[in-house]
Amino acid sequence: MTSKSSLLKVILLGDGGVGKSSLMNRYVTNKFDTHLFHTIGVEFLNKELEVDGHTVTLQIWDTAGQERFRSLRTPFYRGSDCCLLTFSVDDNQSFLNLSNWKKEFAYYADVKEPEKFPFVVLGNKLDVPERQVSGEDARQWCRENGGHPYFETSAKDSTNVAAAFEEAVRRVLAQEDRGEHLIPTDTVDLHRKPRSGPSSCC
Ligand code: GDP
Numbered sequence: 001m002t003s004k005s006s007l008l009k010v011i012l013l014g015d016g017g018v019g020k021s022s023l024m025n026r027y028v029t030n031k032f033d034t035h036l037f038h039t040i041g042v043e044f045l046n047k048e049l050e051v052d053g054h055t056v057t058l059q060i061w062d063t064a065g066q067e068r069f070r071s072l073r074t075p076f077y078r079g080s081d082c083c084l085l086t087f088s089v090d091d092n093q094s095f096l097n098l099s100n101w102k103k104e105f106a107y108y109a110d111v112k113e114p115e116k117f118p119f120v121v122l123g124n125k126l127d128v129p130e131r132q133v134s135g136e137d138a139r140q141w142c143r144e145n146g147g148h149p150y151f152e153t154s155a156k157d158s159t160n161v162a163a164a165f166e167e168a169v170r171r172v173l174a175q176e177d178r179g180e181h182l183i184p185t186d187t188v189d190l191h192r193k194p195r196s197g198p199s200s201c202c
Contacts, residue, residue: 008172009079010165011061013101014086015094019124022155023086024062027165032156051169058165077109082168086122089152092132095123098141118171119148122164127154 012020021034028045044061063076083105087094098121106114123138135152142148149171151164 006055007057007059008081008169009059009061010082010084010168011063011077011080011105012084012086013063013105014122015088015091015097015101018086018088018091018094019153019155020086021062023084023122023124023153023161023164024060026155026158026161028060030158047165049166049169051166051173054169054173056169056173058169060165074108077105080105080109081172082118082120083109084120084122084164084168085148086124087133087138088125088128089123089131089133089138090125090128095133095138095141099145102145115146116175118168118175119146120164120168120171121148121150123150123152124155126152126159127156 012024014020022032024045025031025034028047044059046057046059048055048057050056061076061080083102085098085101085105087098089095102114102119105111106117111117121138121142123133123135135150138152139150142150149167151160151167153160153164155161
């Protein structure tokens with residue numbers, strides 16, 4: 001049990017505006033307003049939690065703004081233990097873009113076996129009455145794309161936010177139990193040019 005990693009890097013990916021910063025902020029500070037985050041450019045926040053008897057520190061990386069600085073993808077993605085693929089249930093295009101985000105992450109993070117990597121899918125803004133993506137469609141996508149766990153969340157009213165992060169931790173710990181190391185953890189050269197990658201998504 002003591003062999004478990006105590007620091008886990010989790011990255012939130014998805015279209016701009018789906019609520020990535022808000023989810024991180026809600027989970028770590030229990031606040032909804034992200035104005036300060038965006039103003040000072042917070043990149044990651046740490047949160048200690050206990051899951052199934054293991055105490056871990058989650059280092060949660062927010063990629064908000066990275067949409068504008070695509071060349072920074074590699075250092076942001078590298079070394080992630082888990083990826084939270086996020087869309088907004090009131091924005092169908094953000095749902096359609098999930099596949100591209102997943103491909104992009106696997107490529108730039110250099111994931112050896114994407115089908116085994118712990119992705120968790122979040123359909124955020126559950127509190128918005130006009131939704132464009134049904135829960136059934138989202139669950140079907142998760143089933144057809146590797147059996148990822150799916151959570152409908154609201155950063156605004158907190159619904160399922162903690163549950164989603166805890167499930168991410170469970171997936172990583174389960175993978176460590178199986179002795180699987182699917183992603184390089186080497187130091188990243190910030191100046192390295194990425195190889196030509198998949199066509200840009202989103
Ligand atoms: P990001 O670009 O993905 O980091 O998205 P933000 O966290 O900046 O959120 C974009 C906008 O969506 C902001 O106006 C947030 O207040 C709003 N937002 C984020 N999460 C929720 C949510 O769960 N419910 C509602 N109603 N609005 C949200």
